[in-house]
Amino acid sequence: MSVQDLPSNPETTAEPDDVIVRRLARSLDYAEGFWLGFAKSNAPAQRHRLAALCKDLLEPLKVRVLEIELTEPVTDLLPVLRERLAQERAVHADDATSDNGSATPGEAHATASEHKLAIFVYGLEHSIPSREAYPPLLSSLNLNRELFRRQVPHPLLLWLPEYALTALARKAPDFWAWRSGLYEFAPEREAAEQSLEALRGEAQYITESLSEQAKRERLVMLKGLLDDYRELGNGTREQEARASILNEIGLAHDVLGEWTEAKQAYGEYLTISRNLNDGAREAIAFHNLGGIAQDRGEMEEARRLYYESLEIEKRLDNQSGVASTLHNLAMLAQNQGELEEARRLFDESLEIEKRLGNQNGVALTLGQLGRLAEDEGDKVAAARLFRESLSIFERLGSPDAEKARRSLARVEGESS
Amino acid sequence: MPPAKTLRDAYNAANPTEPLSPGDPRYVDCTDVRGDEDTVRKMFRIISFSDKPTHQLFTGHRGCGKSTELLRLKERLEGDKFYVVYFAADEDLDANDLTYTDLLLSVARRVIAQTSNDEINLGDALKTVETWFAEVVYEQSEWKRVEQELTSQAEIGLPLPKGIPLIGRVLTRLTEQIKTGDEIKKQIRQRLDSKIPQLIGGLNDLLNRADVEVQRAGKKAVTVIVDNLDRVTRKDLGDGRTSHDALFIEHGDQLCALRCHTIYTVPISMMYGLSARDLGGIFDRAQVLPMIKSHEPQVSGGGPSPAGVQRLRDIIGRRIDVGVLCEPEAVEYFCQACGGHPRDLMTLVRNSIEYVEDENQPRPITLAAARRAEGQLVSAFARMIPEDYFEKLVAVHQTNKIKKDDDHQKMLFSQSVLEYADEPDEAGSDTEKEPWHDVHPAVQKLKSFREALNERSRPAVES
Numbered sequence: 001m002s003v004q005d006l007p008s009n010p011e012t013t014a015e016p017d018d019v020i021v022r023r024l025a026r027s028l029d030y031a032e033g034f035w036l037g038f039a040k041s042n043a044p045a046q047r048h049r050l051a052a053l054c055k056d057l058l059e060p061l062k063v064r065v066l067e068i069e070l071t072e073p074v075t076d077l078l079p080v081l082r083e084r085l086a087q088e089r090a091v092h093a094d095d096a097t098s099d100n101g102s103a104t105p106g107e108a109h110a111t112a113s114e115h116k117l118a119i120f121v122y123g124l125e126h127s128i129p130s131r132e133a134y135p136p137l138l139s140s141l142n143l144n145r146e147l148f149r150r151q152v153p154h155p156l157l158l159w160l161p162e163y164a165l166t167a168l169a170r171k172a173p174d175f176w177a178w179r180s181g182l183y184e185f186a187p188e189r190e191a192a193e194q195s196l197e198a199l200r201g202e203a204q205y206i207t208e209s210l211s212e213q214a215k216r217e218r219l220v221m222l223k224g225l226l227d228d229y230r231e232l233g234n235g236t237r238e239q240e241a242r243a244s245i246l247n248e249i250g251l252a253h254d255v256l257g258e259w260t261e262a263k264q265a266y267g268e269y270l271t272i273s274r275n276l277n278d279g280a281r282e283a284i285a286f287h288n289l290g291g292i293a294q295d296r297g298e299m300e301e302a303r304r305l306y307y308e309s310l311e312i313e314k315r316l317d318n319q320s321g322v323a324s325t326l327h328n329l330a331m332l333a334q335n336q337g338e339l340e341e342a343r344r345l346f347d348e349s350l351e352i353e354k355r356l357g358n359q360n361g362v363a364l365t366l367g368q369l370g371r372l373a374e375d376e377g378d379k380v381a382a383a384r385l386f387r388e389s390l391s392i393f394e395r396l397g398s399p400d401a402e403k404a405r406r407s408l409a410r411v412e413g414e415s416s
Numbered sequence: 417m418p419p420a421k422t423l424r425d426a427y428n429a430a431n432p433t434e435p436l437s438p439g440d441p442r443y444v445d446c447t448d449v450r451g452d453e454d455t456v457r458k459m460f461r462i463i464s465f466s467d468k469p470t471h472q473l474f475t476g477h478r479g480c481g482k483s484t485e486l487l488r489l490k491e492r493l494e495g496d497k498f499y500v501v502y503f504a505a506d507e508d509l510d511a512n513d514l515t516y517t518d519l520l521l522s523v524a525r526r527v528i529a530q531t532s533n534d535e536i537n538l539g540d541a542l543k544t545v546e547t548w549f550a551e552v553v554y555e556q557s558e559w560k561r562v563e564q565e566l567t568s569q570a571e572i573g574l575p576l577p578k579g580i581p582l583i584g585r586v587l588t589r590l591t592e593q594i595k596t597g598d599e600i601k602k603q604i605r606q607r608l609d610s611k612i613p614q615l616i617g618g619l620n621d622l623l624n625r626a627d628v629e630v631q632r633a634g635k636k637a638v639t640v641i642v643d644n645l646d647r648v649t650r651k652d653l654g655d656g657r658t659s660h661d662a663l664f665i666e667h668g669d670q671l672c673a674l675r676c677h678t679i680y681t682v683p684i685s686m687m688y689g690l691s692a693r694d695l696g697g698i699f700d701r702a703q704v705l706p707m708i709k710s711h712e713p714q715v716s717g718g719g720p721s722p723a724g725v726q727r728l729r730d731i732i733g734r735r736i737d738v739g740v741l742c743e744p745e746a747v748e749y750f751c752q753a754c755g756g757h758p759r760d761l762m763t764l765v766r767n768s769i770e771y772v773e774d775e776n777q778p779r780p781i782t783l784a785a786a787r788r789a790e791g792q793l794v795s796a797f798a799r800m801i802p803e804d805y806f807e808k809l810v811a812v813h814q815t816n817k818i819k820k821d822d823d824h825q826k827m828l829f830s831q832s833v834l835e836y837a838d839e840p841d842e843a844g845s846d847t848e849k850e851p852w853h854d855v856h857p858a859v860q861k862l863k864s865f866r867e868a869l870n871e872r873s874r875p876a877v878e879s
Contacts, residue, residue, distance in 0.1 A: 023770040030427040030769070139512045139649060146506070149433060169799040173830060174647055176800075177478055177759065178433045180766055182792050 014186050021050060025057040027181050028118045028155045034148060035155040037181035038168075042161040042224035042231075043191055044122070050185060051120055051159070064115040070123035072213070075136040078144055081119065081152050088117070118155040125164035125220050130261075134171065142172035157183075161220075162227035187228035195225050196241050199248060207248070208255050209399050219252045236276065243272045243281055250288060254295070263292050283312040283321055287328070294332060303332055320361070323352035327365055334372060342372055363392035367404055374411055382411045417441070419737040423769050423780060429735040430765040435483040438491040442734040443484070449709045449724040449756075450837060456489045459703055463639060463677050464496060471672040473664075473695070475646060475684045476705030477831055479759030482681060485705060486643050489679070493639055498677075499630040501530050504644040505681075510595045512649045514659075516667035517608045517615070518594050523640055523674065524619050525587035531626055532580050536633060541625035545618045546583040552611050553590070553604060562586065612670060620675040627676070639677040646683040650829065658689075665691050668698035684835065685825035688818060706837040706851055708756035713816040713836070713852045725751045728761060736765070743779050746786040753790045755834050755857045764789045793858045800830050801859065806868035809833070809855050813869075816852040832859045 015023075027037065041047045055065050068084055127137040148156070160168065169176045199222075210218060222245055229241045250265035266288045273281035290305030306329050313321035330345035346369050353361035370385035386408040393401035420426040436443050447454045455474070462470050476482045490500050501523075505511065508522040524545075531538055550559040566585045580588075593600045608615060626638050651659040657666075664671070664682055671680060686695060687704060695702060709724035728751040732738060738747055746768065754761040765781075767789035772780045801809075808823055812833055818824040827833040837851045859865055 027427070027770055030424050032428045034433065036433070134512075134649070134651070142649070143506055143511045143647065145433075146504070166799045169796065170830075173800070174478060176796075177831075179796070180432065180763070181770065182796055184795060 017050060017185055018053065020183050020185060021054050022057065024157070024181065024183050025054055025061070025063075028054075028058060028063055028157075029061045031155045031180065033153045034150075035180050036148070036175075036178050037155070037157045037183065038165060038179055039157055039159045039183040039185065040162055040165050041159060041185045042187055042227045043195070044221075044224075045191060046185065046188055047122060047159050058118070062115050064117050066117055066119045068119065068121045070121065070126060071217075073127040073129075073137070074124075075127070076140040076144070077121070077124070077137065078140070078147055078151065081121075081156075084119075085152070085154075116154075118157065119152070120157050120159060122159045124158055125161055125224075126216065128160075128164040128167050130163060130167065130223075135167070138168060138171040138175075141168070141175040143174075145175045145178055161224040162231070163223050187231050189232055192225060192228040192232065192241075195221075196229075196244065199225075200244060207251050212256070215252055215256055219249065219256075222249045222252065239272050239276055240278075243269050243276070243278075246272070247281075247284065247288065254288075254292060259292050259296055263289065266292065279312050279316050280318060280321070283309045283316070283318065283325075285309075286312070287321070287325055290325075290328065294328070299332060299336060303329065306332070319352050320356055320358060323349045323356070323358070323361055323365075326352070327361070327368070331368060334368070334375070339372060339376065343369070346372065359392050359396060360398065363389045363396070363398070363400070363404075366392070367400075367407065370407060370411075374407075379411045383408060386411065419733065419735060421737045421740050423741065423772060423775055426736040426741055426781075427766055427769045430732075430762045430769075432479070432759045432762040432766065435481075435487070438488045442731075444727055444730045444734060446481075446708050446727045448839060449721070449727050450706050455703050455705050456485055456492060459489055459679060459701075460492050460496075462701055463493065463498065463637075466677075469637070469675050470677050470700045471674075472679045473682045473686075473699050473702040474679055474705070475682045475687060475702065477684055477707065477757065477828070477834060478646070479757065480705055480707060481758050482646075482705055483643055486641055486679070486681070490641060497634065497636045499626075499635045499638045500641060501526050501638065502641040502643065505642050506644045506647055508591050508595070511644070511647050513601075514648050514663065515605060516663055516670050517605055517612070518591065519642070519645075519663075519671065520615060520619060520674070521587055521594070521608075522591050523642070523678075524622065525584065525591055527622065527626060527638065527640065527676075528584040528587065529580060531629070532584060534633075536626065536629045538581075538622060538625045538629065541622045542581050542583050545622055546581075546586070548614065548618050549583065549586055552614070553607050562589070616670065616673045620673075623675045637677055639679070640674070641679045643681055645681045648683070650683065650685070660686055661689070661691055665694050665698065668695065672698060683829065685829045688820050688825055688828060692820065704835065704837075704851065707834045708758065709836050709838070710751060710754065710756035711854075713854065714814060715816050715852075720752060724756060728754065728756065731758060731761060732765060741779060742781040743783055745783040746781050749783055749786040749790070753786070753793070753857055755854070756836065757831070757834065757856070760793065760856075760858075764793060767792050790858065790861070794861045797832060797856065797858050798862055801832055801862070801864075803864060805832070806862075806864045807871075809859060809865060810868045812853055813855040813860065816854060818853045832856055 024037070024039070027035070039047075039050070041050060051065070051067065058065060066084065066088055068080065070080070074080055124137065128135050207215065207218065226242060226245045226249065229238050229245065232238050246265050246269040250262045250269060253259070253262035253265060266285055270282065270285035270289070273279075273285055286305045286309035290302045290309060293299075293302035293305055306325050310322060310325045310329070312318075313325060326345050326349035330342045330349060333339075333345060334342035346365055350362065350365045350369070353365060366385050366389040370382045370389060373379075373382040373385060386404055390401060390404040390408055393404050417429070420429040459472055459474065462472060474482065474486065476485075486502070490502050493500050503522075503526045505514070505519070505522070508525065509518050528538070528542070550563075554562060563582065566582060566589065590604060594604060623638060630636075630638060645663075648663060649659060653659060653662060660683055664680070664686060671678070680699075682695075682702070684704065686692065687702060689695075708727055709721045710728060711720050711724070712718055725748075729738075729747060732742075732747060732750065736742070738744075750761060750764050750768070754764055764786070768781050768785040771785040771788040772782070773785070774780060805823065805827065809827065809832060812818055812824070812827070818828070818833060824833070828835070832855060833853050834856055835851050835853055855865070
């Protein structure tokens with residue numbers, strides 16, 4: 001039997017989750033000393049459900065699991081593990097002494113020490129951002145693997161989403177080579193669809209109003225979900241899902257000021273939209289790419305992209321898209337001092353928004369018209385427009401109300 | 417440790433993370449199936465036949481048994497009364513950012529620490545180096561402070577054992593500062609960089625003195641073995657240079673200027689860089705530890721290689737009782753699927769135990785379990801290989817040759833391509849055969865590889 005003659009391996013046959021978990025439990029039960037394994041799961045909810053299942057299987061085998069959830073980036077895992085292990089030992093030493101009253105000291109001690117300790121780590125993906133060529137965490141894992149063996153004499157299972165695990169395999173090859181087990185859980189369609197539904201129901205300002213850390217967390221979640229849909233297939237449904245997620249990823253990078261990554265995400269979004277022959281999405285892609293160009297100060301490029309978008313929206317008779325692109329074109333003109341052109345475009349946009357009854361759009365455009373009046377020195381008109389805009393934002397409970405209020409205070413302060 | 421008879425023991429006997437110590441009964445001599453070059457014997461001979469210091473490179477794939485072989489070499493040299501200083505570079509140094517000056521300091525540190533531990537007095541040579549450091553690396557006032565600090569630390573017995581000379585402690589402190597601190601690292605390197613000839617001169621005074629002293633104690637020359645240097649992070653420094661080139665080629669002459677025998681480990685990809693020829697001009701010899709030859713090259717017809725497969729079987733057999741635990745077909749399957757890579761063999765055996773369906777049946781490690789374990793290895797490789805590599809991988813598989821370029825270096829580095837060596841034509845012949853290369857069998861199972869294989873027509877073969 002030569003290598004070439006070996007029948008092809010069923011590498012792609014998916015194992016059911018519970019079979020994988022049983023495999024994992026057996027290894028954790030058998031392993032002595034340091035042991036390294038990787039579990040792939042893209043969704044945090046799935047991770048926790050599977051971990052709980054595994055813990056149930058381990059309990060009768062006298063294996064206790066120490067769970068470490070990292071919510072912030074770390075540059076080195078080893079100190080984190082050492083600290084948590086020390087805490088753990090302290091807690092169990094306390095247990096042993098405090099139980100002295102009720103049980104015999106021997107018994108109390110036995111329960112803690114009889115159990116083997118395994119460690120599960122979640123959240124390392126926060127430390128593996130895809131934009132970094134050499135994430136410090138991966139270097140330190142790769143270089144310190146000997147220290148893990150000596151200082152962490154326990155089974156260690158790292159839970160990671162697809163993209164972060166791949167980065168680890170490529171950028172920490174020595175650490176990766178030491179794995180004893182690889183547990184790849186298939187995505188759960190239902191859970192992925194629920195997450196996507198929730199995502200589609202959100203208003204855009206959700207992302208903009210998040211804190212920096214929350215934006216990063218959102219990115220991690222989105223990339224996990226994108227991985228899920230990559231694995232779930234390549235049908236229209238999955239491609240549409242991936243498009244929606246990519247647009248959100250682009251937006252999150254955009255508001256973090258990471259334009260290269262944002263541009264890449266919107267670019268992929270554009271490719272999928274074209275594949276699907278989905279003009280509405282294609283227009284959105286051009287619109288958002290135009291926004292990036294505008295943010296980077298590439299005004300001519302921005303204008304070109306907005307007009308691409310506008311053309312498609314008009315062809316598809318997507319009125320709300322037309323209104324929003326006109327609004328952006330107007331802002332572009334305003335920034336370049338073409339005030340007449342800006343007013344014409346804002347008015348056009350406003351008329352459509354009113355006809356559609358899009359209150360948020362109306363308020364935004366009124367606000368911009370207020371700015372325009374302010375630029376022209378007409379404080380009375382500016383105040384009137386800001387007031388109008390503010391009252392709509394207040395009615396909607398929009399976070400933009402605050403900005404409108406400040407603008408109003410500014411022009412009223414100056415005019416009095 | 418007798419071969420394991422239970423699944424639990426077998427699981428722990430097949431540990432992919434543990435190198436064997438010399439004299440371990442589980443060690444299997446694979447010389448004849450690694451091109452019949454006993455690497456240990458060759459490296460030993462070069463050292464023992466030369467009356468001048470020699471400088472050798474040693475390389476091989478990660479997990480192919482390098483550390484095990486180096487520990488054997490150490491034992492053999494010590495048996496022949498050489499004074500061996502062995503250390504793993506990554507224990508002292510930051511492998512993510514390692515320069516040749518760091519390495520030289522680390523060698524000095526280890527030599528001083530070990531000689532003082534063995535009560536070999538290097539006398540005034542220590543004082544000379546000490547004075548030099550006081551002038552070059554530190555300014556006078558700083559030196560006083562460092563001296564005081566280290567002396568008082570030594571008095572209370574922290575953090576180093578007493579008896580290590582001051583300069584030894586200075587070097588320990590320096591290397592630790594280089595390992596951990598960014599600012600101080602730059603400063604130290606800057607001060608040293610312009611004074612490298614003097615640094616090497618000082619180190620050589622020390623080494624000469626050490627040579628004299630160890631010989632007085634009835635030993636032969638000082639030999640320094642630096643393991644794990646192959647783990648230095650490969651970084652692109654621009655202009656087609658990598659961090660590996662900077663260390664071993666641009667500063668290879670300095671590494672070879674030390675007046676003692678040295679063996680440095682290097683990444684296997686270095687042997688196939690554009691600069692491999694330069695490397696040969698700098699060092700006395702570069703020794704590669706190939707994979708165990710599990711199969712014949714495609715160009716001579718392919719098929720399993722009986723001797724190599726037998727050694728792989730032995731490696732399993734020394735650790736687990738295959739008669740009790742394995743179906744014979746499973747053992748054969750492991751030997752082919754690992755591609756002659758000892759660590760992958762261990763990983764496969766270990767993983768197969770996870771897939772055992774009935775723990776109580778005789779010979780529970782079945783062919784089915786072995787195949788599923790292979791699936792896990794295949795899946796692990798799927799993550800490591802960029803899609804655009806497959807066409808090149810197919811070419812390597814069909815020609816058994818690699819090109820000297822960046823992509824092929826990366827394939828060696830990621831172990832998707834493995835190096836093998838044939839046995840010499842006749843016994844005792846000294847003409848060396850070229851090593852050959854093949855794609856890891858697990859990579860050959862990937863869908864992308866099979867697709868690329870079908871797309872590529874077979875190259876014409878000259879008769």
